[in-house]
Amino acid sequence: MPVDVGLATTSNQLITGGLVAYSLAFVGYAVRAAFGVRIPDADAVPTPARVLVGVTSPADSATAGAPTSVVPPAGAPPSGSAEGTVLDGDAARAGRGREAVGPRDSATRFGEVVGKVAVVLTVIGWVAHGAAIATRGLAVHRLPWGNMYEFTLALTFAAVAAFLGVLARHRRQSLGLLGVFVMIPVLLALGLAILVLYVA
Numbered sequence: 001m002p003v004d005v006g007l008a009t010t011s012n013q014l015i016t017g018g019l020v021a022y023s024l025a026f027v028g029y030a031v032r033a034a035f036g037v038r039i040p041d042a043d044a045v046p047t048p049a050r051v052l053v054g055v056t057s058p059a060d061s062a063t064a065g066a067p068t069s070v071v072p073p074a075g076a077p078p079s080g081s082a083e084g085t086v087l088d089g090d091a092a093r094a095g096r097g098r099e100a101v102g103p104r105d106s107a108t109r110f111g112e113v114v115g116k117v118a119v120v121l122t123v124i125g126w127v128a129h130g131a132a133i134a135t136r137g138l139a140v141h142r143l144p145w146g147n148m149y150e151f152t153l154a155l156t157f158a159a160v161a162a163f164l165g166v167l168a169r170h171r172r173q174s175l176g177l178l179g180v181f182v183m184i185p186v187l188l189a190l191g192l193a194i195l196v197l198y199v200a
Helices: 005-035 082-140 148-170 173-197
Strands: none
Touching (some): 005 173
């Protein structure tokens, strides 16, 4: 049977659209990898407050039920003066850490948003990819893996489907980083198929 030129042209347009969506998704995954990884700041970790612990002797155990008063050792700063200054310094240091982490948190949130957009673009490209394979099969009136061009389309479609299945199963945004390593071979294979392996 003759090839349906209209469906073949539609298939070519769909695979081109899918390739564009995959390319944009790759950029999104790269941005997610660059800005979406949270790195803890050492200054942001607050230092534990120092607590004065009293030590009792056997002689003091006899008067355990009596009210006692804590007398600071000689040379110790008065209560509420120097120790308060130390705690204020700790709070200031923690505050500086929070200020330092602020821009980094903004970059992390930006990377997460871009990563979600990349996943949406991957789904759009995958749908266009599948439609291109289906219209290709309808155009040639057979299963669409009869040559290397069609086989490459089917293989890359299965790879992206497996990646999206992992994302849907685990529902972890951090898995979007895997998209960088998935999109690179998919884009290279599709580019090779369109430019070199294509058969009308």
